[in-house]
Amino acid sequence: MLDLCHDSFYRFVKVEDPALLVSELTELCTQLHLLGSILIAEEGINGMLAGERSNLEAFWDVLHQDARFATLQPKRTQASHMPFKRLKIRQKPEIVPLGMPEVDAVSKTGVQVPPTEWLNLIQQEDVVLLDNRNDFEARIGTFEGAINPGVKKFRDFAKYVLDHQKEWEGKRIAMFCTGGIRCEKASAWMLDLGMEVYQLEGGIMNYFLNPPEETGWVGECFVFDERVTLDPALQEGDLTFKDVNEQFGDGVKETTF
Secondary structure: OOOEEEEEEEEEOOOOOHHHHHHHHHHHHHHOOOEEEEEEEOOEEEEEEEEEHHHHHHHHHHHOOOHHHOOOOOEEEEOOOOOOOOEEEEEOOOOOOOOOOOOOOOOOOOEEEOHHHHHHHHOOOOEEEEEOOOHHHHHHEEEOOOEOOOOOOHHHHHHHHHHHOHHHOOOEEEEEOOOOHHHHHHHHHHHHOOOEEEEEOOHHHHHHHOOOOOOOEEEOEEOOOOOOEEOOOOOEOOOOHHHHHHHHOOOOOOOOO
């Protein structure tokens, strides 16, 4: 019986030669029969890979020899079947497309809040709880009381923030997303606006790996692979891509953001 796992990971770090890293990782993943998607840019790496546990371990043995990624640890979940159809490793201007390649997420980010402290934070009266994901994701599942900005894609998020910046003066902003990367990129930009920003450490997936007894979560979490959604117990949901498209009409597919 196959022991299939899914690893998600990212790191904002300076990459001098993204094309070289694309070539090296394409060769490595092909040799190890891993499928998934990795984006590489001068600002870092963002990936989701799946395969047999032993092959994923071999991947990390190699990647950890690179000083830039020596301490990078994936968020790992089980998979009942291969959740990807292909391997795609590409160079991009950004590893998550806020539409502002000049934003420096390598050297700064918002305050990382551990899952054990998250519920206490978001229940405070001076906190604005902001879902930093696409509209259809928030409608599938979110934290109780969270604001859904209603964006169709991540690069629309900045306009929403600017439109509401004045009304949030004096408030703390607590953000969350699936794995943490969208919050980390957005918070670097929001810090430049003078905002006080907090983010759920490791995102929703890390929260589900370390959930409190009362999670505060309603629904399921869309995960951008063939499993489609996971519940707080990390069990695959019943939604298919067809279901999501019929309900939300966003042309959703196995992709990044």
